[in-house]
Amino acid sequence: MSTRAESQKMLERACQSLAGGVSSNVRAGKIPPPLFFVRGHGSRIYDVDGNSYIDYVLGQGPLILGHSPAPVLEAVREALDQGQLYAGQFETEILVSEKLKTLIPCAELVRYSNSGSEIVQAALRVARAYTGREKIIKFEGHYHGWFDNVLISVHPPLDSVGPYEAPTPVPGTLGQARSALSDVIVLPWNNLELLEHTVERHADEIAAVILEPIMCNTGCILPKVGYLERVRELCRQHGIVLIFDEIITGFRVGLGGAQQYFGVTPDLAVFGKAMAGGFPISCLAGKRELMELIATGRVNHSGTFNSNVMVMAASWATLQALEDGRVYEHLYRLGRRLMAGLQEIMNRAGVQAQLSGLGPMFHLAFDDGEPIYDYRSFALHNDMGKGQRFADLLLDHGVRFIPRGMWYLSAAHTDEDVDRTLEAAEAALRRL
Ligand SMILES: Cc1ncc(COP(=O)(O)O)c(C=O)c1O
Known part of the structure; x- marks a missing residue:
């Protein structure tokens, strides 16, 4: 003992x-x-x-x-001999980006941050800019980071959740801006009827549906057969941006993430965790049409430590190891x-x-x-x-x-x- x-x-x-x-x-x-x-x-x-x-x-x-893991640590050690942060561009970030384009179905363009929570914010901002709409649909039990606008109804006490058909958005912490709750519609996961009903009634207000394609933060619950396909179709029909939060599923269920596993391609997806074998990186990947908003500077995405020498070397080495x-x-x-x-x-x-x-x-x-x-x-x-x-x-x-x-x-x-x-x-x- x-x-x-x-x-x-x-x-x-x-x-x-x-x-x-x-x-x-x-x-x-x-x-x-x-x-x-x-x-x-x-x-x-x-x-x-x-x-x-x-x-x-x-x-x-x-x-x-x-x-x-030896190959990742060696790559990082070697890279650090060349410096740690350039606030400028370098070839490894092109190598990783080119690789991601070949691996991830929705990745026509990518951008990097340090954590999952941050990159979720970039995805939501792109979705709002693209659609000109404000509201986001998220599901009870899904976690998208610790920021005010998404730490909502993640693991709410059952006596606070409201009716099943129209869940009450429940804040996850003291100190959360009340205004953050007003732009979120919370729904139960794995229920198509309620999603259809909500989307049909509020389509012109809804910028994005964000979800974990497997609900890893609550019980690792799989989507019902046909669920993701229908969500995809509904979003397309109503001009809503579909965001897969693949912070856990990315590079874990396979190189192309859950979107490849289930054969359902979102408009935007966020990755992190396994992407650099333990070094802090996250990534927004998406269709060119949406990502152009960042490319042209119309949507701001910034960060002092984004794409630093250490994490890019770690990610490149990790992706190569995973490709086996x-x-x-x-x-x-x-x-x-x-x-x-x-x-x-x-x-x-x-x-x-x-x-x-x-x-x-x-x-x-x-x-x-x-x-x-x-x-x-x-x-x-x-x-x-x-x-x-x-x-x-x-x-x-x-x-x-x-x-x-x-x-x-x-x-x-x-x-x-x-x-x-x-x-x-x-x-x-x-x-x-
Ligand atoms: C699905 C999902 N999204 C977002 C996040 C937030 O990522 P981070 O902890 O890197 O900010 C997590 C973290 O566990 C997560 O599981």
Whole structure:
């Protein structure tokens, strides 16, 4: 059994100078409490107490090649010998952009920022400029970053959500501008009838529909068959810009993202996380007609650190590594093996649980056997507390996954890691 004494001490010390002891609210929590790490290598991460964990958190998704992947770190080291930030152009950004055009169906032109939250803002701005309309449709349970105009109805308390047919936009934090709520129409995910109805009534006010093509931030719930196709068609019919938020699905479900996986091409899409193997980059990709608004300077997109030497070198090296098709074959095979193994263990122990997702990323829910297809059904039928306790126990057995239930696989994970994880899961489950 592991000890967490040093992490606990460091957390207490950190809290004296760093708000909450963490640099992102996502890293805070009571069960399990935040840990302090010293090193990551391959599929493993090591904490200050000398514990090692098979890591399925993977930096919340970006580490698709695992911790410290040699080709990426070498490319970054080499690039940094040439400087770190030019506030000017250089060839690697052309190489990456040319590559993205060949990989991503909607990518006729691209632009870069540093984080997912920022680049979502660029997408919304382009959509508003292009359509001359103000309102955005977003779905309950979908996360598009922490800014005021999108941190709405992500994980709202069920007693605040309003009627199913017309959800109340629920702010996600204190301090959020009230005005940010007025331009957002919130709808339930995976319900075409309500979307059709809303779009038909408000078409000339709606600039964009933004969605996670797989609802990775809530249960990793897949779109119903034909859902994305019909959303695509509706947007086209009504001159609404369709934005896929592929910050998680991009470079994870395949090189062309979820749009390639499902064969549905949006007008704009945003990427981040796995795109540079753990270095901070994000990307807006879109149809030329829309992206021309940025190209001509009519829509402002700026940023001091955009496309710096380090992230471009990391992205170029990561894309080259991912182009070896064996990475995805590996992620799907291993991920599905782990999903099936976990399900079997739960079944054997008589514990009701549900695994959802594609394999390269998936979600474990301690559910009650009722169907889960959107935010409300997820919130109602998934025992979040049990999931957190399981995550806490599994840490004691050397396995780390995201306490809200998400697991990410990397090219560095092995069959042996999966074997050990399943043994650990069985032991942790006995203590749950
Ligand atoms: C789907 C999605 N969009 C946007 C974001 C925001 O990205 P970032 O945390 O890089 O700002 C995230 C982050 O998890 C995300 O999952």
